[in-house]
Amino acid sequence: MNSERISKLRRNLSEKDLDGILVSKPENIFYISGFDGEGFLVVTRERALLFTDFRYIEQAKKECPDFEVVEFESVSPFKKCADEIKSIGLKNLAFEGHYLTVKFYEELKSFLDGVEVIKTDGLIEELRTIKDxxxxxxxxxxxxxxxxxxxxxxxxxxxxxxxxxxxxxxxxxxxxxxxxxxxxxxxxxxxxxxxxxxxxxxxxxxxxxxxxxxxxxxxxxxxxxxxxxxxxxxxxxxxxxxxxxxxxxxxxxxxxxxxxxxxxxxxxxxxxxxxxxxxxxxxxxxxxxxxxxxxxxxxxxxxxxxxxxxxxxxxxxxxxxxxxxxxxxxxxxxxxxxxxxxxxxxxxxxxxxxxx
Ligand SMILES: [Mn+2]
Known part of the structure; x- marks a missing residue:
């Protein structure tokens, strides 16, 4: 079920020339991954990563077999994420403009030096409109x-x-x-x-x-x-x-x-x-x-x-x-x-x- 949703999201990303998306809205995280704890996702054309902290690691690994679970522990959750994104070599990264706070957006941008950070609105919400x-x-x-x-x-x-x-x-x-x-x-x-x-x-x-x-x-x-x-x-x-x-x-x-x-x-x-x-x-x-x-x-x-x-x-x-x-x-x-x-x-x- 989630792998199908990931494929749909990837099709959507490639239509819009996006290399990947950071998913931060809880309902969208759940829809794409099945994870209902705290954290966020990065879905690229090839990879699907779930970032969370110690409290949810066990749950995430169990609930989300389609995702690589990455633990973060720094004060800024996006530091770890930025390192991964740079190592994958993305040219751009979409984020949910209707959900990310200005504080986190600025952090993300500063960590992602050299990667274009692109605002999207309602990309996953659109997928969610039609229920299976x-x-x-x-x-x-x-x-x-x-x-x-x-x-x-x-x-x-x-x-x-x-x-x-x-x-x-x-x-x-x-x-x-x-x-x-x-x-x-x-x-x-x-x-x-x-x-x-x-x-x-x-x-x-x-x-x-x-x-x-x-x-x-x-x-x-x-x-x-x-x-x-x-x-x-x-x-x-x-x-x-x-x-x-x-x-x-x-x-x-x-x-x-x-x-x-x-x-x-x-x-x-x-x-x-x-x-x-x-x-x-x-x-x-x-x-x-x-x-x-x-x-x-x-x-x-x-x-x-x-x-x-x-x-x-x-x-x-x-x-x-x-x-x-x-x-x-x-x-x-x-x-x-x-x-x-x-x-x-x-x-x-x-x-x-x-x-x-
Ligand atoms: Mn009503």
Whole structure:
């Protein structure tokens, strides 16, 4: 699996006339090597090196058979790396401009006198957009746990329980049911607070008539899931019903439209235009969706800026929302796999408005 990814990366390097790349972003290190400790990689046309310190040597040797494991002990991890690179005779070395700190960049440059150091952005992230079968299975599993947690929390919601208690219960349930952690800090936003798209749970107590938005995900074998549902405590009023049905219809239209070869921008537009048509254009201020994988937010994006075409095997969220200040908000989010002629929806929880 990793040798295939290394070959793909090498093809990419040679297309760009790069002799090698220093990989420093943890998710990219894991994707290319399978190593989840601290350290970094150097992948050249012929060699694959993993630099780490004493704490991880045993683990690295076991987890990464495709890599030569090199131990560093100096204050600057890049000194050892620079020596190796010079001995290999590279003319240039790419690095991840979106991840390396200025301090380390300057160190690297000073050690690599005579080697051209070239900034890249998103080279491995691009490889990561299309998931293989193994990755898809893991993400499915993560989403299954997330759906189960939603079913579980419905029994737990009642007037008087706080947002923080609900969030904690979701997270506890997911970990008890096979998640190694959460994909991101759970969002629970109730009542007027539900107009905050990313409301952090507070000690606010649930009250009759509240909208409650839950946005959460599990992490399984390093991969994330992501879903959002909005429910009502008690009987919904007319405005709540209206907003909910608009968001639901916007999502339905986007899900019907989404498939391989359309751009993220176009899918975003389908939902956005519908919401605007209904008079809530200014109340939908975020992107329609994003890629999900080793990171909770990754390429591709489904937004006005999503120029690239979607491809089979990409995993993205579709999550329109409407947020009205001092009133509340609704977001509905599913996680889907792009296919040739549509998508496979991994989120199984009902989207009919749940009134508790
Ligand atoms: Mn999301």
């Amino acid at each position: 079968e193994v990755e898809l299975e893991i993400i499915k599993k993560a989403q299954e746990i997330t759906d189960k947690a939603f079913e579980h929390i419905l029994d737990y919601i009642r007037p008087g329980v706080t947002e923080s208690e609900l969030a904690l219960e979701i997270e506890y349930f997911m970990k008890k049911n096979g998640a190694e952690g959460v994909a991101f800090p759970t969002i629970v936003a109730s009542g007027p607070r539900s107009s905050l798209p990313h409301g952090t749970p507070t000690s606010r107590k649930i009250q009759p008539g509240d909208f409650i938005t839950f946005d959460f995900g599990a992490k399984v074998k390093h991969y994330c899931s992501d879903m959002t549902r909005t429910v009502v405590m008690g009987k919904p009023n007319k405005d709540q019903l209206e907003i909910y049905s608009i968001v639901l219809e916007a999502q339905k239209r986007a899900l019907e439209y989404i498939k391989s070869s359309v751009s993220g921008k176009d899918v975003d537009k389908v939902a956005r235009d519908f919401i605007a048509e209904k008079g809530f254009g200014r109340n939908f201020g975020h992107a329609l969706g994003h890629g999900v994988g080793l990171e909770i937010h990754e390429a591709p994006r489904l937004s006005k800026l999503g120029e690239t075409s979607l491809l089979p095997g990409m995993v993205v969220t579709v999550e329109p929302g409407i947020y009205v200040k001092n009133f509340g908000g609704v977001r509905i989010e599913d996680l889907v796999i792009i296919t040739e002629d549509g998508c496979i929806n991994l989120t199984k929880s009902s989207k009919d408005l749940i009134c508790l």
